[in-house]
Amino acid sequence: MFEGHDPYLVALSVAIASLGGYTGFALAARIRNTPGVSNRMLLAGAAAFLAVGIWTMHFVGMLAAPLPPDTVYLVLPTIISFLICALVVGISLFFVSIGEPSLKRVASSAVLLGVGIASMHYVGIHGLAGPFAIAHDRTMVLLSVLVAVVTAYGGLRAFLAQQEGVRLIVSSIAFGIAVSGMHYTAMLGMHFEPLTAGGHQHLGGGLAASQQILSIVVAVLCFVIAAGFLLSLVPDQRRQAATAVMVDPISPSVAPEPMTQASASPRPMPAPLGGLGQPPRAPVPRLPVEGADGTHFIDTADVRSVRADAHYTRVHDGTRERMCPWSISEAEAQLDPSLFLRVHRSHIVAIPHVALVRREGDGAVLELDGPSPHRVPVSRAKIAEVKARLGLVNRRHA
Structure with missing residues (x-):
């Protein structure tokens, strides 16, 4: 079945998958620096371009195949195949974007x-x-399914890596080759068996499309992917501005303007070698939170808990939650460890504000005080440390 494929369309199918991968991964690289609704829009855009790239590659590959004469495409299964692709890509990207991308989470996705x-x-x-x-x-x-799973794992890792430059290009090409490899592996194990005279699988009642119509649809989708690829090459003005601030030397004749609270949202900078051999970093006194009119700052003494939300966090001050531009790991590194404890991979709590603790299943639940008390889960691995920090080490039950 693999013999007789049009080599130009085969090459085009690989290119389409690579362009879709590049566009999706490029959008993913911008997610971390984009707050709120724009973050979710970028995630949806990345999922859409990856799904369209995979699906379009499949049908370009079908156009390249030497199909029997009078072959038509049933519209309903064709639409369902696209919906399956869009659904699983969207769910998988969303699942790996919430909380910490552990090996188990990425592998299951x-x-x-x-x-x-x-x-x-x-x-x-x-x-x-x-x-x-x-x-x-x-x-x-079975081999094609295995190739698809391995390809999916590599694609999710590339999505999470948020790569740029040459590494992004290499990852996209590898993704395109891998996705195409799954398709052509499956095609290698497929063959047609002629039916007896008068036999025909499309006996009416189902809407069908010719290869010419499918070619038009695929051409439009190729244009969409190419347009998305070109748009992804447009520089991000916010990122360029941030880079310019970091790399441009300050002229000695011009005094720098003081940074106001609303002008920037500070992000902690990693220390060389992970801070090895350097004095411990002083905890931050305030956390940045985003508001409708700009960036505000909240005293850490008022913070009850910090919850992971994709690449960002939600800070609860006892009354409400507000979005913080830091990741859960960055927040943990900046907060005072004598006052705050990470009790779950997605939650940090302020120990002085714990009002209630109780066992629940294999883990536990903490209730934080404030005008609007709220509860935070504790993972099983953290129960002993939580009990020790709360002075419950000599008690049998939390």
Whole structure:
């Protein structure tokens, strides 16, 4: 089945997958520096371009294949195949973007995404209709699913790495080759079996499209991907401005303007070698939080808890939650460890504000005081440390 493919369309399918990967990964690289609604829009855009790139690559590959004469595409399975692709890509990217991207979280997302991509492929394949039946080699089916899962894992890692420059280009090309490899691995194990005279899998009742119509649809999607690719090359003005501030020397004849609270949202800068051999960093007295009119600052004494929210955090002051531009790890590094404790991979609490602790399942729950008390989960691995910090080490029950 692999013989007879149009080499130019095969190359185009790899290029389309690579461009879709580049656009999606480039949008992912901007997520970390973009707050609020724009963050979610970038995440949705990254998922959309990756999904469209994968799906379009699949059908460009189908156009490259030597299909039997009079082959048509059933519209419903074709649409369902795209919806499957968009759904699993969106869910997988969202799942790895919330909280800490642990190996278990990324691996489970990769399995979901890989199986989803394989499902998209085979649903699309069985959207083919004509005087033939389609058969698959089971070994190649399993191999194609394995390739899809490995490809998904690599793609999610590239998404989380938020790469730029040459590394982004290399990752995108590798992603395009891997996605295409899954498709052509599956095609290698597929063959058509002619039906008897008068037999036809498309016997009416289902809307079908010719290869010419599919070519038009694919051409439009190729244009969309190319446009997204070109737009992703447009420099981010906010990032350029931040870079200029960091690298441009300050003229000695011009005094720098003092930074106001609303003019910038400070981010902690990592110390060389992780701070090895340097004096411990003093805890920050305030945390930046975003408001409708700019960046505000909240005293750490008023902070009850910090909760991870994708690449950012939500700071609770006992009354409400507000978005902080720091990640959960950055917040943990900046807060006073004698007052704050990370009780869960997604939660930090202020120990002096703990009003209640109780066991719940394998873990525990803390209630923080304030005008609007709220509860925070404690992971099983952190229960002993929480009890020690609360002076409960000699008690049997938390």
